[in-house]
Amino acid sequence: MRKKNIVFLISAVNLFVASVFIPAYAAPYSMQGRVIDGSTQKPVNFAIVIVQEAGLVINAPQGSYYMEIPKSGRYVVKVQSPGLESITTFVTVEGNVTRNFILNPFTSKGNGVVIKGEKDIQKISRHTMSRKEIKEVPASFGDSLNALTALPNVSRPMGFFGPLIIRGADPAVxxxxxxxxxxxxxxxxxxxxxxxxxxxxxxxxLYASSYPSQFGNAQGAIININTIDEVTEPGGNVDVGLISASALIKRPIIEKTFVDGKEKEANKGYIIASARIGYISLFIPPIYEYILDKKLDQVVDYWDYQFKAKYFLDNSNSLSFLVFGKRDVIKLILKDKYLDERDDPYFANATFKQNQDSHNFGVYYTFKPKESFSNTLMAYGAMTNFYMWGEFPASTADWAKDIETISKPYIFGLKDKLKMEWWKSHGELRAGLEFNYYLFRTDGVTLIPKENIVGFNPGDPDSFEKVPLGDTIINKTFIHYMENKFTFGWVTFVPGYHAEYFSRTKKHVFDPRGALSIAFPTGTTLGAAGGYYSCFLQTNAFYFNEVPNVGEADYIDPQRSIHRTLSLEQKISDYTFKAEGFYNNFWDIVYAEEQDNPDEVADNGSKMISSGFEIMAKINDEGDQGFFGWTSYTYSKSKMQSNMKTDVYRDEWIDSYYDQTHVLKIVSGYTYKNHTFSAKFQLNSSSPYTPIVGSTGPDTLPDGRVRYQPLYGKTNSERMGAVHQIDIRYSHKTNYKWGHVSWYIELINADMYMPDNYVYDYRNPYSSSNPVIEKMEGLAILPNFGVEAKF
Structure with a gap:
């Protein structure tokens, strides 16, 4: 199907928006430097530098800051960093000034002091992205999770969009x-x-594998997002991009108190609200139809919202509340006249609709009487409403008509997390208890495959069975975990476990885990981590939306895996070099297939092995100025064994759908004053595909068209050529008294590479010229634009 017209339209819109929003630039004086933690003599993780007379509020990620001052003079400068005493001082600016600030820890806690948790997460198999890296990675549309694809062994085989594939594991787990x-x-x-x-x-x-004991009911990777937990000044931002716009506002909760008879202001918490709306359907379809005189066959709409608040009851107790949600709506109509003439005629006028909304909340009570002890009690809910409807009008198979699935997986839970330093500087206990209640409801029908499906054939009446839905499914899990962090000189050892009990099957899993690291004074760190990781698929809301019957399957065992990781890291000046090797086994993987028992729709039995190594060199401690970036190479193999009785290759280890053997990534950027230039280059092996080795037919459809059904060879036994892409980006930031405005423009696929496409002509039988490998059609290069105002 040809999509090049819509890409051309997006490019035109970009150029129009760019001509409207690009601001002017001017700034004759500047001040830069670092914010230092007085207790460690190292740069802080984050700080805010405020120049009151100029109305400037500048972030200092990794302790580095840079600002442009409108004129020379003597300024009052206030510097703040979470967990450290703020300072206020005078700075005289008569040109380009370099000034470092040293902040000391609090000697005592007064009302409203915000305490930030210790950053003590294991480094093995873990990558952390700074705010600047997230913003400046090209081709990420300025989005945090999209930016993760620039990290080692994180990929999207589908291209720009699709789920994150991490170390060859199934993204659903x-x-x-x-x-x-x-x-x-x-x-x-x-x-x-x-x-x-x-x-x-x-x-x-991002924990690529071998993650700590607190994380459960997952087998692949862990993506752990922490929201901001301190607001010192009112502010916000507005971000307008090509396909969406977002806004955020925040303000502290200030209360007046009396100390020693004097009135003082105390920061007692904060309120944050944000939202995003996608507007593709507002302007793309009308312009598309006007210019091309064609009706767009697919429309998408989406929005999301977030709200967070925190209030300190006193020095030791606080309450927090977080709520967020989203909605996605898509309608796709494959009109016959827009299909490529070689496409499967069964797809003519096929219609697909999907609506999905989710709403989540968390309520937190934290008790922290001192730095060495904290306990957080949390209640949460994660509620999803999923609706899907599809139909293939040209098909004669009963299952291909009026496919309507409604699923509502609602999850509620209680968590209690304890952190206690029981042996000063040597022993720290981390433990947790958790109860989860799964209320899953269904309606409509679902499709269950009767056999191993290699090529989707809407005309085959025996490939799927339409199963009615309409159940309310209740499941419960009980979870506890514990780990002890022991530190003796250079050595850190963290033994632990994660245990879960699933009420429906009355099955219990006990997963021992551990991590060991040796940090030498030379900047060299050796590490090892691993353990058992289990997943009860009946509680996985993603799988439930796809195959709702799995939620009530009391005959399915938990999926199991073992992760093993070895790590070597070397820091030299501002550079970090890291190498990791991994070997992960997965077994008892659930597959859907017709069973001997008619009440069963799936079974355990598939296996997978994912192994390989990663090498990465990175510029660390990047500030607002200078170079940033990294280079990585990954070699990995992901093999699977289906063990399905209808799979002729069931006993063979074949390349999995998620395998990308070689991946090279280079991300590089440079910030000079208000200008940032960045680029990303990626070269990787293509994903495997199943070749067509023959055909049957012809079959004559009711409308008279002829169709030849392809026959497939060995699963995932072929690959196309290597895939490469270059993305470049330029951003500009202008400071004002009330904040700053930054804008960016980027060229996605600047090298104009078009990947290979495996095309089969359903009008003709299999031959030496059918199928063929040809370049995909469309506009090779895609411009993108966005502007952000922060106040």
């Missing part, structure tokens, strides 16, 4: 968390944008 709330739909339509505002995020930790 990755775990996503936002402030400990599980998230089964992290992105709009699986790839446009994440469902939470970028500026609400404090940091993202």
């Amino acid at each position: 990755n775990g996503y968390f936002i402030d400990d709330i599980p998230l089964y739909n992290p992105m709009h339509f699986g790839g446009f944008h994440s469902v939470i505002n970028n500026d609400l995020m404090r940091e993202i930790d």
